[in-house]
Amino acid sequence: MDTTESGARELDQGDPGYRDRFAIPPAEGGAYPEAAYFAGNSLGLQPLAVREELLEDLDDWARLGVEGHLGARRPWLPYHSLLTGTAARLVGALPSETVIMNSLTINLHLLMVSFYRPEGERTKIVIEDSAFPSDSYAVRSQARFHGLDPDSAVVRLDAAEIPDFLDSEGNTVALVLLGGVNYLTGELLDIPAITAAGQAVGAVVGWDLAHAVGNVPLRLHAWGPDFAAWCSYKYLNSGPGAVAGAFVHERHLGDARLPRFEGWWSTEEATRFDMAPVSRPPSTVEAWQVSNPPILAMSPVRTSLRIFDEIGMDKLRARSIRLTGYLEKLLDEIVPGRPITVLTPREPEHRGCQLSLRVPDADEVSRRLRFDHGVYTDARKPDVVRIAPVPLYSTYHDCWRAANAVATVIGEVA
Structure with a gap:
């Protein structure tokens, strides 16, 4: 398996996903301007179309008052x-x-x-x-x-x-x-x-x-x-x-x-x-x-x-299996011998897009991933970090960043 950054970039060329439809938070650390966002199992990212369409509903309220119940572009009733x-x-x-x-x-x-x-x-x-x-x-x-x-x-x-x-x-x-x-x-x-x-x-x-x-x-x-x-x-x-x-x-x-x-x-x-x-x-x-x-x-x-x-859920599920499987293989190859355990079933049919890692100190690992490497995960005390490659907006390069960041952080925390 190609575990290089260029290999991840090539996979993104052939399987690009729908990242351009979403607002991606800026990275708070690391070498990249955008976050690698893996916390969609807690809070998904904002679709860019939300702002304009929500403003349309607000404008109808301003323009019509109570008459918006029947007269709005999208009637409220x-x-x-x-x-x-x-x-x-x-x-x-x-x-x-x-x-x-x-x-x-x-x-x-x-x-x-x-x-x-x-x-x-x-x-x-x-x-x-x-x-x-x-x-x-x-x-x-x-x-x-x-x-x-x-x-x-x-x-x-x-x-x-x-x-x-x-x-x-x-x-x-x-x-x-x-x-x-x-x-x-x-x-x-x-x-x-x-x-x-x-x-x-x-x-x-x-x-x-x-x-x-x-x-x-x-x-x-x-x-x-x-x-x-x-x-x-x-x-x-x-x-x-x-x-x-x-x-x-x-x-x-x-x-x-x-x-x-x-x-x-x-x-x-x-x-x-x-x-x-x-x-x-x-x-x-x-x-x-x-x-x-x-x-x-x-x-x-x-x-x-x-x-x-x-897009269709079946199409998203197929990309989810590819993306999560790639992250899993990266973790296997980049983080061997480290004190982590993947709690999530290995079989794609028995899991969604989330991989749960048992680590020495979930809060500290998650904090360092975010602030030192720009990788958003979430922690469940005391020892579980959840990483969710969401097929709508996560990329193979995000997964590459996450695996390498986990290897670095675990080496520092363990």
Whole structure:
């Protein structure tokens, strides 16, 4: 393998990606003016088109005031529907199953109101032992809300342990709620197989797709989970705290037996301004909406989703496999014998674009990578540094910079 800088440049000539569509931060150290940005699994970069399109929405507010609800270039009343088609295609769902709303954990709570219904011996919630803390807090609070002891109701398992647990204890499981791609290790779980296994024992199955959406292809309608939710500020590049998304499979849509929290936007659009005291929810996932959408926050999501729609997730996934594989080989060849371990599975089909490295001091390694070499990563205490070559804007030269910087920094810190 050619591990030289010129070799990385040649690969970029033949496989250039879409870096010119994004604002790349300046490097704060090192020999290059732009950062090698590998923190898209925490916050994606800003698409250049966002500024102009967001200003258009601001201008309509200035020009029209309240009349913008119906008279804006992109009318505000149905604005969320402008995102539905592109979001549905991205996650492999029907438009009726897909909605952009709220934030990730709010959506998980709204969905668990409907789908976590403990009864009799079927009370347990299965999550990953290394689940993102917010998911852990959410399911524990749901168990407590139902009068259960979260220490016994919430079962934490390694992904490999889940099938055997479902076989032996499936009659006690009310909900399986897992991350599609584990935030810490970068492992891509077998979403269709786990979904089928959970449902076969009578459990409801939901997915947190925060680290999967925009990272790996998804086929939610075909795979058949009961529900899913995701955020939009990581691989979807929609800005800090961006509006999130939710999915409910069509077999549940219009089911009046499901309890839901309701509000202004939970009733059907055609009669919303009849101001009736009783909601008339539509037979779509929009019945799970509560509040009217934040237009100015939705604008960047709309811009970003259009990029994915234009390029296609399958094409991005193919480039992701090439790019991440290149970084992995560089680390193998440039950093041999150093005190690092790659936690992420080696098989491309079992991971997204993230490589998680176990290092001696994650905070110090990540700090030096950024300020001494202009390489943005992120640290998860005490000893994991995550490096995500995002296929939209990362380059082979970025990967070359990262591998060489890791070799240098590890040699200094170890």
